[in-house]
Amino acid sequence: MSASIKAKSNGAIDFVVKNMKRDFRRSIKTLQSEMRNYQTYKESYDFMMFSPVVQKLQEEIRFLNSRVDELQYANLQLMNQLSRGQSSKKRLNKVSELRKKKVPLSTEDEYFQESIDEHSLNISDGVSDGVPECSEEHIVYELVEEIDNIITESEEVESSDVEEDEEAAEAVEEEAAEEAAEAVEEEEAEEEAAEAVEEEEAEEEAAEAVEEEEEEEEEEEEEEEEEEEEEAAESVEEEIEEAEAVEEEEEEAEEEEEEEEEEAEEAEEEEAEEEEAEEEEEEVYEVKINGKAYFTTNEKSGVIYAMDADGDVGDEVGSYVNGVPTFAK
Numbered sequence: 418m419s420a421s422i423k424a425k426s427n428g429a430i431d432f433v434v435k436n437m438k439r440d441f442r443r444s445i446k447t448l449q450s451e452m453r454n455y456q457t458y459k460e461s462y463d464f465m466m467f468s469p470v471v472q473k474l475q476e477e478i479r480f481l482n483s484r485v486d487e488l489q490y491a492n493l494q495l496m497n498q499l500s501r502g503q504s505s506k507k508r509l510n511k512v513s514e515l516r517k518k519k520v521p522l523s524t525e526d527e528y529f530q531e532s533i534d535e536h537s538l539n540i541s542d543g544v545s546d547g548v549p550e551c552s553e554e555h556i557v558y559e560l561v562e563e564i565d566n567i568i569t570e571s572e573e574v575e576s577s578d579v580e581e582d583e584e585a586a587e588a589v590e591e592e593a594a595e596e597a598a599e600a601v602e603e604e605e606a607e608e609e610a611a612e613a614v615e616e617e618e619a620e621e622e623a624a625e626a627v628e629e630e631e632e633e634e635e636e637e638e639e640e641e642e643e644e645e646e647e648e649a650a651e652s653v654e655e656e657i658e659e660a661e662a663v664e665e666e667e668e669e670a671e672e673e674e675e676e677e678e679e680e681a682e683e684a685e686e687e688e689a690e691e692e693e694a695e696e697e698e699e700e701v702y703e704v705k706i707n708g709k710a711y712f713t714t715n716e717k718s719g720v721i722y723a724m725d726a727d728g729d730v731g732d733e734v735g736s737y738v739n740g741v742p743t744f745a746k
Contacts (some may be wrong), residue, residue, distance in 0.1 A: 434526055452650055490610060501599055508592050701730055706742050
């Protein structure tokens with residue numbers, strides 16, 4: 418009875434151990450497949466990022482960015498030149514308007530000549546008629562007075578023209594000074610822009626150097642990660658090998674246990690067979706108890722067997738105790 422219970426418990430333990438081993442094998446296979454998939458993805462990503470096509474695209478992107486900066490700077494210069502041209506155009510329009518307002522000298526000369534001719538005609542007419550309208554002194558006085566008035570008016574006009582010319586010259590000088598100042602400002606702005614471009618180029622070079630350093634660091638990190646992954650894969654393989662070795666040892670131990678159990682069972686079976694054989698080897702003879710035929714090995718302390726229909730030894734039905742037959746109920 419105890420042997421059968423022990424055999425059942427050993428069978429349950431063996432079943433649990435086999436299930437655990439099967440689950441462990443499945444988890445190891447899943448881990449191996451995931452490691453292979455990750456390695457394939459990593460190799461594909463590295464191949465794509467370091468391919469000539471991607472490197473060329475990155476160079477074109479950097480070139481286009483620098484070209485955009487240059488075009489923006491050129492656009493800024495053109496806008497400055499356009500604004501300066503518009504301001505210069507306004508100044509020229511003002512100067513032309515001032516010049517249009519000036520009284521030409523030819524008109525004054527004609528007016529002066531006409532006034533003199535009119536006075537000469539009046540004098541000649543008075544003498545030819547023989548009727549002088551006024552005295553000679555009075556005529557000379559009026560002529561001189563009118564000439565003085567005309568000369569004074571012409572001088573005033575000439576002085577106003579000179580003032581206008583001086584104002585125009587001053588305006589031109591101011592405009593030239595402003596243009597010179599603007600030219601200086603333009604040169605300074607161009608120098609500042611050139612310095613800004615140089616600074617941007619220096620910053621870009623520094624940024625490129627930083628990017629190169631970062632790329633080198635990333636490459637080193639990737640190499641370290643690859644080495645770590647390889648080491649991890651190797652450690653996993655070693656663990657798998659160790660697990661397989663442990664599993665083989667356990668299987669061998671199980672096989673040895675099974676062999677021992679089989680040997681024990683065979684020994685038990687042999688003992689049982691020997692006992693049965695010994696029991697069979699015991700001599701029985703026929704006796705009658707209460708008028709019924711039985712078989713027994715000893716009428717004092719032997720076992721009582723029933724007689725079957727064929728007259729052979731049947732099942733055990735009782736025993737003799739101190740010569741008294743006792744039957745099992």
